[in-house]
Amino acid sequence: MEVAKLTDVTRVYKIGEVETRALNGVSMTIGDGEFTSLVGPSGSGKTTLLQLIGCLDQPTSGKVMIDGKETTHLSRNQRADLRKGTIGFVFQFFALIPTLTAYENVEMPLLLNGKSPAERKQRAMELLEAVAMTDRAHHRPDQLSGGQQQRVAVARALATDPKLILADEPTANLDTENGEQVMEIMKRLNKEIGATFVFATHDPRVIKYATRVVTLRDGIIEKDNHAPAK
Amino acid sequence: MINYFKMAYRNLGRHRRRSLLSGLALAMGTALLMFAAAFFQGEMRSSLETTLRLNSGHIQVQDADYDPDKLSVAWEYLIENPEQVAEQIEALDQVAAATPRLFASGIVSAQDESIGVQIMGIVPDSEANAPYKNMVSGEFVTADDREGIVIGLPLAESLGLKVGEQLTLLVNTSEGNVDEQMFTVRGIFTTGTSAYDSGIVFLPLAKAQAFSGAENHASMIFILLHDREQADAVAAAIQGEGYQIKTWTEMNELLVLINDFSNAYLSFINLIVLGVTATVIVNTLLMSVFERTREIGILTAIGMKGRQIISLFLAEASLLASGGITFGALSGWALSAYFGKVGIYFGDLGISGDMLLQDRIYPILTLDSAVNLIITSFIITLLASLYPARLASRMEPVEALHKAQ
Known part of the structure; x- marks a missing residue:
């Protein structure tokens, strides 16, 4: 079963008169339960690819299917709805809402999905336990270390049981120990609940966990060690 | 539901x-406007009441040819047997008081000073003359007094006159001559309106008639009603041959006009001041939007929709507005209440004639204008906040996240 399918996707940024071709005809499929790394040097297009899979951006041409749905012609609100239920994000910077506690940050996607207070509480505590953050549930982000914040971010990304979790350089701002810890948690969740993870990274610590490594260069896929049958 | 207010508060x-x-900016704006509304209300009410009480009354009956600006006492411009006419009018249910008054122009002299005045002959016992009977010293004249006169405080001060002292009064008579007589100051009054008090002296009607040669005549019947809104109805009821009947709205056109316009004028000032304070709020929210670009990106990425982002910022605006407006309204109310008690002293504003003001203005804050202002402030603040809120809601998640990095 495929979670995401990209067909001949290009993304061109136009800044003034200058056109930058960030992706140049990329096709790939991401299957259910994969733990995939997108690697490549800076400017190779991995973040752009991740954003297109995450429906944060739209391709200049080509098709992006998420969970069997064509996303290219969706409105802003429709894309927001799709993200809300299907996709979780972990960003490179510790992207928590600073005015909300760890618990409230994890609760936010559940609120957006209209879950009942009881459901929200149970799910949020369950996830904070899964990332070993129960004891800091009521701390605000500025009272947490970088590693702890990123673990909360992982819990938040998983809150709505998304089909797909996208992580953009999740360990970039973490030291080795915290980076390993976050990766261990994600790997465990991948195994335990079968969540599909896609990372954009050039951190070898991340790459070593991946079951599939897709290498990008100049906006095209240079190498895919696990290209599934089309 | 998302608790927008909790997030907004944090x-x-x-x-x-x-x-x-x-x-605080919003509070100051609201307080200032509330006080201004109370001040205007107090000023308008004072000027209308003062003008009606001292000057025009609710209705005047004059001879058809009478011109109030000339103060002529020639018989052809006067009402004959005025006491009889007044009595008939006073018999009407709606009429509180109807009394004859005779106006003549004159000059008061004492020591080496001379000042031009209006001489008003009145029936001392009439209720309509109550505003003149606020004595600083001495007593009001009685109907049969032939040598007594009552003068205002500013006039007494500028002539250096005290009760019991004498002055010389010169009058233009009905034959077009000038007559002169000594009078004794029986009393010194104040109405609270210096401009009025400095230019008028009172004689009993009979004495004024004899002195000016008007004999059995008066310039007008001055009428006060129980309810001034009845003026047109009463005026219609007392129409008579050879008279002109003037209601207070006809006699005070300018004042009525200003009164009617004062609300529009005040609304205009409200819009300007609230516009400025709203700009401060917009500025605060805009700074907040730009500082929180990344957060907005994250919220959008996890599925928050545009209208939810708008709600979040509007919640912040309404919290700011509630706090600011509450504080401002309380301060405005306190200011108005304090000055409503002690008044604001302006002294003689030099306004006389058709429009009179008291020397001290007492702000009056009506519930109506307070509620109006509070609601308007709130709505304007929220409307202004729509701009930053929409700006935040339109951020593309990718751009928002990029800018943040």
Whole structure:
């Protein structure tokens, strides 16, 4: 079963008169339960690819299917709805809402999905336990270390049981120990609940966990060690 | 449902001083406007009441040819047997008082000073003359007094006159001559309107008639009603041959016009001041939007929709507005209440004739204008906040996240 399918996707940024071709005809499929790394040097297009899979951006041409749905012609609100239920994000910077506690940050996607207070509480505590953050549930982000914040971010990304979790350089701002810890948690969740993870990274610590490594260069896929049958 | 207000409250708390200052700007605007509304209301009410009480009354009956600006006492311009006419009018149910008055122009002299005045002959016992009977010293004249006169405080001060002292009064008579007589100051009064008090002296009607040669005549019947809104009805009831009947709205056209316009004028000032304070709020929220670009990106990425982002910022605006407006309204109310008690002293504003003001203005805050202002402030603040809120809601998640990095 495929979670995401990209067909001949290009993304061109136009800044003034200058056109930058960030992706140049990329096709790939991401299957259910994969733990995939997108690697490549800076400017190779991995973040752009991740954003297109995450429906944060739209391709200049080509098709992006998420969970069997064509996303290219969706409105802003429709894309927001799709993200809300299907996709979780972990960003490179510790992207928590600073005015909300760890618990409230994890609760936010559940609120957006209209879950009942009881459901929200149970799910949020369950996830904070899964990332070993129960004891800091009521701390605000500025009272947490970088590693702890990123673990909360992982819990938040998983809150709505998304089909797909996208992580953009999740360990970039973490030291080795915290980076390993976050990766261990994600790997465990991948195994335990079968969540599909896609990372954009050039951190070898991340790459070593991946079951599939897709290498990008100049906006095209240079190498895919696990290209599934089309 | 997302608790927007909880989030809004915490967001405002991030920059406590900034939030406090913009709330304060709104508070000051609201307080100022509330006080201005109370002041205007007090001023308008005072000027209308003072003018009606001292000057025009609710209705005047004059001879058809009478011109109030000339103060002529020639018989052809006067009403004959005025006491009889007044009695008939006073018999009407709606009429509180109807009394004859005779106006003549004259000059008061004492020591080496001379001042031009209006001489008013009145029936001392009439209720309509109550506003003149607020004595600083001495007593009011009686109907049969032939040598007594009552003068205002500013006139007494500028002539250096005290009760019991004498002055010389010169009058233009009905034959077009000038007559002169000594009078004794029986009393010195104040109406609270210096402009009025400095230019008028009172004689009993009979004495004024004899002195000016008007004999059995008066310039007008001055009428006060129980309810001034009845003026047109009463005026219609007392129409008579050879008279002109003037209601207070006809005699005070300018004042009525100003009164009617004062609301529009006040609304205009409200819009300007609230526009400025709203700009402060917009500025605060805009800064907040730009500072929180990344957060907006994250919220959008996890599925928050545009209208939910708008709600979040509107919640912040309404919290700021509630705090600021509440504080401002309380301060405005306190200011109005304090000055409503002690009054604001302006002294003689030099306004006389058709429009009179008391020397001291007492602001009056009506519930109507307070509620109006509070609602208007709130709505304007929220409307203004729509701009930053929409700006935030339209951020593309990718751009928002990029800018943040």
